[in-house]
Amino acid sequence: MKTTEKKSKKETDKKADKKITKKGAIKAKSDAAKGLNDLFEDSLKDIYWAEKALTKALPKMAKNASHKDLIDSLNSHLTETEEQIKRLEKVFELIGKKATAKKCDAMAGLIEEGKSIMEETELGNVRDAGIIAASQKIEHYEIATYGTLRQFAETLGFAEVATLLEQTLEEEKGADIKLTEVAVDAINEKAAEVE
Ligand SMILES: [Fe+2]
Numbered sequence: 001m002k003t004t005e006k007k008s009k010k011e012t013d014k015k016a017d018k019k020i021t022k023k024g025a026i027k028a029k030s031d032a033a034k035g036l037n038d039l040f041e042d043s044l045k046d047i048y049w050a051e052k053a054l055t056k057a058l059p060k061m062a063k064n065a066s067h068k069d070l071i072d073s074l075n076s077h078l079t080e081t082e083e084q085i086k087r088l089e090k091v092f093e094l095i096g097k098k099a100t101a102k103k104c105d106a107m108a109g110l111i112e113e114g115k116s117i118m119e120e121t122e123l124g125n126v127r128d129a130g131i132i133a134a135s136q137k138i139e140h141y142e143i144a145t146y147g148t149l150r151q152f153a154e155t156l157g158f159a160e161v162a163t164l165l166e167q168t169l170e171e172e173k174g175a176d177i178k179l180t181e182v183a184v185d186a187i188n189e190k191a192a193e194v195e
């Protein structure tokens with residue numbers, strides 16, 4: 001019985017190692033992630049780039065915002081973002097890898113969209129509403145990313161890393177809630193009054 005179990009496990013391992021081919025599927029690059037660990041590291045590099053890009057984008061958005069509550073929430077999230085970068089550096093350290101940033105196309109696109117919204121709106125309540133919309137898309141992207149990364153870390157058995165990522169995840173959720181509050185309490189209705 002034991003021999004059969006052993007044999008079938010061997011067969012399963014063989015199957016897992018075998019490259020899967022599928023018609024119409026995108027061909028993987030030579031350096032493609034082989035396991036969850038690789039995918040985890042790649043995603044960390046992406047979000048590290050994204051957070052760094054945000055330390056440049058957030059002050060620009062704050063400069064374009066008019067309502068004090070919005071300016072305050074952007075500035076306080078900038079401070080959090082700087083801490084999040086340090087936290088990611090700690091994560092890299094814990095998994096024994098050098099902190100490396102790899103361009104995150106999604107975040108680059110979201111930041112670009114924020115820029116377009118600012119160009120397409122007059123300063124004041126309407127631009128404020130646009131800045132909130134763009135910022136919330138950014139926060140939602142970060143929430144999705146950190147939620148996934150935390151889960152990956154748990155699966156991979158990186159308990160301390162998972163705790164650090166959870167901390168950032170909660171900050172991103174908090175930033176999103178704050179933006180909704182500012183929009184509802186202070187900006188959207190006034191923006192709607194503009195002819
Ligand atoms: Fe962040």
Ligand SMILES: [Fe+2]
Nearest residue numbers: 139142172175
């Ligand atoms: Fe954020």
